[in-house]
Amino acid sequence: MNRLYILVVVMAAFLISCDKDDPIENGNDTKEPTGKIQIHFIHNVDGDPLVTHSMQYTNAAGNEYEIDEVQWFISDVFLHREDGTFYRIEGWKDIHYVDIDIPSTLKWQVFDDIPAGDYSGISFTFGLNEAQNESFKFVNPPESFMFWPTVLGGGYHYLKLNGKWKDTVGATRFFNFHLGIGQEITATDTTYIHNHFEVDFDTSNFTLQEGEKKDVYITMNIENWFKNPHIYDHNVWGGDIMENQAAMAVASENGHDVFSLSFGCCDE
Amino acid sequence: MKNKLYLAVLFLVALIVYTACKKEDKIDDPNGGKNGNDFIYDPTPYEFNFPGYFPTILNIPDDNPMTVEGVELGRYLFYDGRLSGRTHPDSLMSCGTCHIQEHAFTTGINHPVYTGGHPFGLTGIPTPQLTMPLVNLVFNNNGYLWNGMIHEDNPNLGSAAYGVEPLPEFHMRNIESLVWMGIVAPHEMYGSVEQTVNLIASIDMYAPKFQAAFGTPEVTYERISKAIAQFIRSLVSFDSRFDKYLRGELQLTEQELHGFVLFSTESGADCFHCHGGAQNPLWTTNLFYNNAKDSVFTSQTDPRDRYAVTGNPKDRGAYKAPTLRNVELTAPYMHDGRFETLEEVIDFYSDQLVYSPYAHSLMHKLPDGGARLNPNEKESLLAFIKSLTDHNFVTNPDFSKPDDLP
Structure with missing residues (x-):
């Protein structure tokens, strides 16, 4: 009888100890209402869906061109509130690779809960910021294929935009519109220029409802890389610009209105 | 009496658990038990020992773990x-x-x-x-x-x-x-x-x-x-001269370093976009490119190109970029072996690119015929490429024919 009593006590203690990990509900439970945000990436040319490998576009400089490959990095995504505070979920601390040939990269899957409420905008870094843009950060493809050679400053391409254009005599030429760390070389020194930039959609007010899964669409209008404030002429800058800081500076300055933000919902 | 029954039940449960666990590992002796021993299937997981700058994601099917x-x-x-x-x-x-x-x-x-x-x-x-x-x-x-x-x-x-x-x-x-x-x-x-x-x-x-x-x-x-x-x-393979250079175990020659710069720059030979580099030590993307070898690509001229797999016209005449690791030892070159030496390959990329609508857009030097390297640059590039040869890999007895095979 004594043994049975001990057994019952031990089992009861075991059950209680197991119960400990469960949340304890009480009248003071102040769990914050949350929702989720999923970012989608869209690439178009002046509003039309991108058609690759087809010489059907004309840029502001009058270059007929085609786009074949688009690969880029987005990082440092933040949500902003009207009061000036900002919020970042764990999943967005990663750097996301976007590749139009890899469909899975066109949707940034994060599962973190985000406090419901009103937000005034979203911002992100195009490419990788200086602190994060370190060589050997990525050892696995496809991100590792984006490396920027050490001799040119190291780290990673922010963007590879590959295509072709018709030159002044109508011959087809090839452009590798690649952005990353630039170099300014003097007789005695090389200075590295970080061409990444912040994209801030600061007037894109939205409300995240409790339990809502909001779909956010970041659209890259490829044509805008080639205009405003600078007309980018492939015949001037040529096919390769990784060692041409002047060209990359123009491209980066044009980048301010390349991206746009829109909202949708319930695409799944 | 109750105590004995209690102990007996406990013993029985322990015995069942022990037997159930042991059963999974015990397999009949391959020699029909003639050794008098039961065979215990306990394979040793195979462990790789490559450097930290190599990829960590391995392509090993779930149904074929390496032992x-x-x-x-x-x-x-x-x-x-x-x-x-x-x-x-x-x-x-x-x-x-x-x-x-x-x-x-x-x-x-x-x-x-x-x-x-x-x-x-x-x-x-x-x-x-x-x-x-x-x-x-x-x-x-x-x-x-x-x-x-x-x-x-x-x-x-x-x-x-x-x-x-x-x-x-x-x-x-x-x-x-x-x-x-x-x-x-x-x-x-x-x-x-x-x-x-x-x-x-x-x-x-x-x-x-x-x-x-x-x-x-x-x-x-x-x-x-x-x-x-x-x-x-x-x-x-991870033990070439260049690997050792990356690991700080040796210094490359001036010529090899010059070749590495040519390899890694668009103003040089621009090999790295398809063939990797220090940060992609596979020395390939394993992707498919039309590298401007010919002017005409059809299902007759290239029946087994990338197009034959995808059906996408952009893939006409495209083939996988092979790794340049050990490329010194893998002549002849290209999918059809049209070049017998690395010197011929470098001459091709320097001066002999051929236009077609299918040429990959990374071939931005095509309008000039290629990278237009001078003889000194070609020698440097070659010296660098040879630094990717891993002599330990090609002599490693673990990879060789077993001595007791006929």
């Missing part, structure tokens, strides 16, 4: 000419017949039988394209063969183009698939898996090796392909 025993069995089968399912000395053929270690597991331009490095099958049918090097494939997630026909998402069974029947057991998804393709393809062993399985099963030394690798001595085509695939995945 020391599996790799060792695969090494025997890889080199055993009886893999062809035949025993006549003139009819022996294995993977190792065409994939020669000293040539980074390509055929090699100096092969005594396959003139110029162009292999042919047991019945004399030429192999349509050159052998690709078997190196660092455990890191490859972008398909196999020059056109990537073997790939993870391939829904097809068999391949008419390669003479493999569309049977349920012949998926075309990974290195395992390449094994049975090699056995049955007319331009390779031109045999049957049944014949191969029966012959391998009749060879005494294999029963314990299959048992050690897979738990029982049974020989199946699936186990043969899995073991060989494990061995091929074990062929990892």
Whole structure:
């Protein structure tokens, strides 16, 4: 009888100890209402869906061109509130690779809960910021294929935009519109220029409802890389610009209105 | 009485648990118990030991985890000419017949039988394209063969183009698939898996090796392909002069460093976008490019290009960028072996690019004919490329033909 009593006590203690990990509900439970945000990436040319490998576009400089490959990095995504505070979920601390040939990269899957409420905008870094843009950060493809050679400053391409254009005599030429760390070389020194930039959609007010899964669409209008404030002429800058800081500076300055933000919902 | 019953129940439960646990590991002795010992299936997981700058994601199928025993069995089968399912000395053929270690597991331009490095099958049918090097494939997630026909998402069974029947057991998804393709393809062993399985099963030394690798001595085509695939995945190269330079173990020569800069810059030769670099030590993206070798690409001129797999016109004339690791040893070059030396390859990329609408847009030097390197630059580039040769890889006894194979 004594043994049975001990057994019952031990089992009861075991059950209680197991119960400990469960949340304890009480009248003071102040769990914050949350929702989720999923970012989608869209690439178009002046509003039309991108058609690759087809010489059907004309840029502001009058270059007929085609786009074949688009690969880029987005990082440092933040949500902003009207009061000036900002919020970042764990999943967005990663750097996301976007590749139009890899469909899975066109949707940034994060599962973190985000406090419901009103937000005034979203911002992100195009490419990788200086602190994060370190060589050997990525050892696995496809991100590792984006490396920027050490001799040119190291780290990673922010963007590879590959295509072709018709030159002044109508011959087809090839452009590798690649952005990353630039170099300014003097007789005695090389200075590295970080061409990444912040994209801030600061007037894109939205409300995240409790339990809502909001779909956010970041659209890259490829044509805008080639205009405003600078007309980018492939015949001037040529096919390769990784060692041409002047060209990359123009491209980066044009980048301010390349991206746009829109909202949708319930695409799944 | 109650105490005794209580203890008896406890003992019985413990006995059941113990017996159930032991049962899973105990398998009959491969020799029918003649040793008087039960066989315990306890394979040793295979561990890689590559540097930290290598990829960490490995392409190892869930249903074929690598073990020391599996790799060792695969090494025997890889080199055993009886893999062809035949025993006549003139009819022996294995993977190792065409994939020669000293040539980074390509055929090699100096092969005594396959003139110029162009292999042919047991019945004399030429192999349509050159052998690709078997190196660092455990890191490859972008398909196999020059056109990537073997790939993870391939829904097809068999391949008419390669003479493999569309049977349920012949998926075309990974290195395992390449094994049975090699056995049955007319331009390779031109045999049957049944014949191969029966012959391998009749060879005494294999029963314990299959048992050690897979738990029982049974020989199946699936186990043969899995073991060989494990061995091929074990062929990892990370010890070239350039690797040692990266690890701070030696300094490259001025000429090699000059070549590395040419390799890594758009103003130089711009090799790195397709062929990797210090931060992509595979020295390839394993992707497919039309590298401007010709002006015309059709299904007649290039029946096994990337287009043959995707059906997308942009892939006309596109082939996988082969790794440049050990490329010094893998002549001849390109999918068709049109260049016999690395000097010829460098001349091609320097001065001989040919326009076609299918040329990849990364070939931005095409309008100039190429990179336009001067003789000094060509020599430097060549010196750098030779620094990617891993002599330890091509002499590693773990990758060599076992001494006790006939």
